[in-house]
Amino acid sequence: METLRIYFNKFIKLNDSEWNDFENCLTKVNITNKEQILRQGEHCNFIAFIHEGSFRFYYDKDGVEKITAFNFKGDFVSNYRSFLTGKPSDHFIEAMQDAVIYKINLQELNSLYDKHKNIERLGRLIAENLYLMVASRLDSFMFQTPEERYKALIERNSRLLQEVPQYMIASYLGVKPETLSRIRGRK
Amino acid sequence: METLRIYFNKFIKLNDSEWNDFENCLTKVNITNKEQILRQGEHCNFIAFIHEGSFRFYYDKDGVEKITAFNFKGDFVSNYRSFLTGKPSDHFIEAMQDAVIYKINLQELNSLYDKHKNIERLGRLIAENLYLMVASRLDSFMFQTPEERYKALIERNSRLLQEVPQYMIASYLGVKPETLSRIRGRK
C-alpha cells in the first residue's frame, strides 16, 4: 500500500517499524459495484483507504436518500462518527463502482495508537483534518445559496459532475433534482 | 485550574507530571464584557478554557453578524480552524459577559504534544470530539428545518434562551429575527 504511505506523508513520516506495524493491520477487500460496505444500524468498526473505486455515504430519510459525502480513490471511507462513538450508523456506505479498499479496524488502530506515539499523532492530525473538512462544508450550508454551493463544487471538483448522476449531486448539495436542473439552466 | 483537569478526565487522566507541565503553559486572562479576544484577519494562536463568562463566535457578512457558535463556562473557545491552519481568522470572538479564561498558545501546546504521549492523545480525543460536534451541527443544517433546529436547541439547551438575546439565537439558527419570532408564534 505504497499510495497510503505517501498519503500519510502529507501529515507525518512514519519510519519503517511504524509503517510495517500499520501495514500488517490492513486487510485488502474487493468490493463489487453497488455493494454496501456499511448499513444503517450497524456499528462501523473500520476505517478504509480506497485504493480503487468510489463510494457514496448517505442516509435514508423516508425512502429518499440524502447524500452526505462522496469518497474516491485516495480518500478514506468510514462512518467516522459511528467509529468514534461506538453508536450504530445512521448512514449507508455503498460502492458506486467496483472497488478495492484496505480496512483497519478499531481495536487494531487503538493498539497502534498505544504502541507508536507517531501513529497517535497521525490519528490526531487526521482527526484535525476531518474537522476542517466538515467545518468548511458546514460553512457552505450556513452561508451559501444552493447556486453558490453548486458553483463552488464544479470549481473544486469538476470530475465529480462527469462521474456521478445529477440527482446525487443535487442530494449532496441539499436540493431537489428539479432545483439543480433549474440552477444549471440559469446564466 | 482544577475544573479544567476534571474536564480533561472525561477524555483521559493526566498524571501529575503531565498535568503540571500543562498547567504551567496556561495564562489566566481577565476579559470585560464586549471585549473581542480575536478579530477577523488575526491568526488565532491560542485555545482558551472558559473559567467564567461566555462568548459568541461570529463573522461579519456585509455588516450583518452571522453567529457560528456560543461558548460558555467549561467550554473551550478558539478559532480552531485558524489555530490549526495558521490562516487568518474570518471570525470574531467577543465576550458576552465579563469573563476569565485560561489560554494556551500553539507553540506551547506543540511542545506538550512532543513531550507527553498522553497529551498528544488528549489532543486527538479533543479533535475527535470537535469533529463530532461540528458534524452534528452540519446534520442539523442539512436535514432539519429552522423550526426543527429551534426545537432541538431548546430541548438541548434551554438556558441559552434566557441568557442570549433572541436575534442572536436567530442568527445561530441561520434565520432572520422576524422568522424566529414567527416560528415561536406557531402552535
Place this chain on the structure above:
DNA sequence: ATGATTTATTGACTTTGGTCAACGACTTTT
C-alpha cells in the same frame, strides 16, 4: 434494435423564509 427503465428538464402551483416598514415594550442616557 426494441422496449423498459432511469434520469433530466420544464411548467404550474404551493410553501417557506426574506425584505421592508410600522409599532409597541423595554432600556439606557441625559
Place this chain on the structure above:
DNA sequence: AAAAGTCGTTGACCAAAGTCAATAAATCAT
C-alpha cells in the same frame, strides 16, 4: 421625566426552493 435607542412582533409583499405532473432524453436489458 423625556428622548433615544434596542428588541421583539406583526403585516404586506417578494423570491427561492419544493411539489406534482408531464415529457424528453439517455441508459439498460433482452
